[in-house]
Amino acid sequence: xxxxxxxxxxxxxxxxxxxxxxxxxxxxxxxxxxxxxxxxxxxxxxxxxxxxxxxxxxxxxxxxxxxxxxxxxxxxxxxxxxxxxxxxxxxxxxxxxxxxxxxxxxxxxxxxxxxxxxxxxxxxxxxxxxxxxxxxxxxxxxxxxxxxxxxxxxxxxxxxxxxxxxxxxxxxxxxxxxxxxxxxxxxxxxxxxxxxxxxxxxxxxxxxxxxxxxxxxxxxxxxxxxxxxxxxxxxxxxxxxxxxxxxxxxxxxxxxxxxxxxx
Amino acid sequence: xxxxxxxxxxxxxxxxxxxxxxxxxxxxxxxxxxxxxxxxxxxxxxxxxxxxxxxxxxxxxxxxxxxxxxxxxxxxxxxxxxxxxxxxxxxxxxxxxxxxxxxxxxxxxxxxxxxxxxxxxxxxxxxxxxxxxxxxxxxxxxxxxxxxxxxxxxxxxxxxxxxxxxxxxxxxxxxxxxxxxxxxxxxxxxxxxxxxxxxxxxxxxxxxxxxxxxxxxxxxxxxxxxxxxxxxxxxxxxxxxxxxxxxxxxxxxxxx
Numbered sequence: 001x002x003x004x005x006x007x008x009x010x011x012x013x014x015x016x017x018x019x020x021x022x023x024x025x026x027x028x029x030x031x032x033x034x035x036x037x038x039x040x041x042x043x044x045x046x047x048x049x050x051x052x053x054x055x056x057x058x059x060x061x062x063x064x065x066x067x068x069x070x071x072x073x074x075x076x077x078x079x080x081x082x083x084x085x086x087x088x089x090x091x092x093x094x095x096x097x098x099x100x101x102x103x104x105x106x107x108x109x110x111x112x113x114x115x116x117x118x119x120x121x122x123x124x125x126x127x128x129x130x131x132x133x134x135x136x137x138x139x140x141x142x143x144x145x146x147x148x149x150x151x152x153x154x155x156x157x158x159x160x161x162x163x164x165x166x167x168x169x170x171x172x173x174x175x176x177x178x179x180x181x182x183x184x185x186x187x188x189x190x191x192x193x194x195x196x197x198x199x200x201x202x203x204x205x206x207x208x209x210x211x212x213x214x215x216x217x218x219x220x221x222x223x224x225x226x227x228x229x230x231x232x233x234x235x236x237x238x239x240x241x242x243x244x245x246x247x248x249x250x251x252x253x254x255x256x257x258x259x260x261x262x263x
Numbered sequence: 264x265x266x267x268x269x270x271x272x273x274x275x276x277x278x279x280x281x282x283x284x285x286x287x288x289x290x291x292x293x294x295x296x297x298x299x300x301x302x303x304x305x306x307x308x309x310x311x312x313x314x315x316x317x318x319x320x321x322x323x324x325x326x327x328x329x330x331x332x333x334x335x336x337x338x339x340x341x342x343x344x345x346x347x348x349x350x351x352x353x354x355x356x357x358x359x360x361x362x363x364x365x366x367x368x369x370x371x372x373x374x375x376x377x378x379x380x381x382x383x384x385x386x387x388x389x390x391x392x393x394x395x396x397x398x399x400x401x402x403x404x405x406x407x408x409x410x411x412x413x414x415x416x417x418x419x420x421x422x423x424x425x426x427x428x429x430x431x432x433x434x435x436x437x438x439x440x441x442x443x444x445x446x447x448x449x450x451x452x453x454x455x456x457x458x459x460x461x462x463x464x465x466x467x468x469x470x471x472x473x474x475x476x477x478x479x480x481x482x483x484x485x486x487x488x489x490x491x492x493x494x495x496x497x498x499x500x501x502x503x504x505x506x507x508x509x510x511x512x513x514x515x516x517x518x519x
Contacts, residue, residue, distance in 0.1 A: 037413040038385035084336035132297045159410030233443045258492040
């Protein structure tokens with residue numbers, strides 16, 4: 001049974017139609033990538049799921065309709081990651097205590113332990129405004145863990161991560177998702193970012209173009225062209241080399257590609 | 264505008280020196296996202312904790328245009344049309360070219376009328392770009408916006424930047440963590456690693472010193488990497504290629 005259901009969603013801004021009668025089901029405990037070309041509605045869809053934009057009789061969480069009356073309760077179970085997130089507490093410790101309620105030794109020790117795990121203990125008495133972009137996103141993840149969020153909605157935050165920090169952050173999310181049966185939906189326009197997901201939903205021209213496992217996407221050239229999303233540069237080169245008959249086999253690494261070229 | 268940075272210290276940036284040549288397209292490649300933001304902020308606003316930033320001719324914020332994620336995140340209120348006009352009105356510049364710029368960038372009437380808060384990030388980038396072009400600065404700084412754009416939007420943006428550089432002689436600085444995105448389009452590359460400048464030269468020379476690059480785990484552009492590995496394996500020189508299409512032509516010519 002699906003945990004988040006989107007039923008017959010129609011939505012647009014002004015005269016522009018963003019979603020035309022779309023249906024999506026997301027299972028509990030799954031990690032789902034939402035991908036499309038620019039301005040196809042990734043952020044809008046996350047905002048609709050979160051309840052920032054209320055659409056009648058379209059979003060169902062555990063078969064219960066999300067509406068004006070229950071949206072606040074629902075949002076308590078969700079953490080939303082956006083690129084422009086900011087925290088205004090005096091210190092990182094104060095910010096995290098907001099999630100645990102009481103300012104006591106047990107809660108402080110709990111916070112210290114988790115900050116140590118995230119390699120952020122040195123910031124405990126610093127202002128969250130002093131944190132770098134990546135550390136701010138990490139702090140949001142720590143908050144999500146303390147808050148015991150059931151759903152993470154992630155809106156294109158990896159655009160501002162360097163490669164190694166991205167791998168580290170994704171590893172943390174994946175671990176937390178598996179350990180706690182968390183449902184994660186995250187938006188990206190980069191195929192490099194979807195490999196670790198359980199499934200991919202691809203939206204194009206107001207419709208769901210693809211809803212299925214990750215591995216089938218990479219082999220579907222027609223789908224990739226139609227979706228206009230960014231494919232890894234190695235894949236782009238491989239496709240062209242095959243087109244000009246310079247290589248015949250699929251390759252996954254630069255060394256394999258060089259071997260194929262020099263055959 | 265030429266910008267000469269000498270022994271700059273700013274936030275995490277430590278003792279960095281480089282030259283941004285006038286009327287060239289320069290890429291700044293960092294392995295760290297915060298360094299990118301700090302360098303752009305420092306150059307755009309002439310901010311530093313120590314060191315010298317020389318602008319030739321002298322520093323004038325009206326001659327600089329910044330397109331960055333920070334700017335995009337600060338776009339909150341009003342409709343797109345008023346936002347595009349805002350800087351030119353503030354600087355008391357004329358706005359005759361508005362329609363032409365809107366057409367070049369591909370901003371639709373629907374985007375112009377909408378409130379900025381309802382725009383997608385890529386639409387906000389277009390609107391911010393239009394505002395910068397309308398007040399017509401000498402130097403345009405572009406800070407790591409490419410991950411937000413799909414390949415079609417990227418190609419379009421690069422075409423506009425190349426025209427601005429070639430025909431209107433703008434100095435263009437593009438900073439990113441992903442060298443493959445910009446390698447084809449830039450003249451020079453400045454490589455910054457953990458706040459330290461590793462090289463500042465033409466784009467091919469920047470990736471020639473294997474000792475420094477390997478030591479600092481700097482990734483080379485894919486086209487350079489493949490050329491080098493083919494040379495190591497078969498001693499075939501593919502020459503200098505900056506794009507996938509050029510590389511394929513060279514492979515076809517030399518290897519096949």
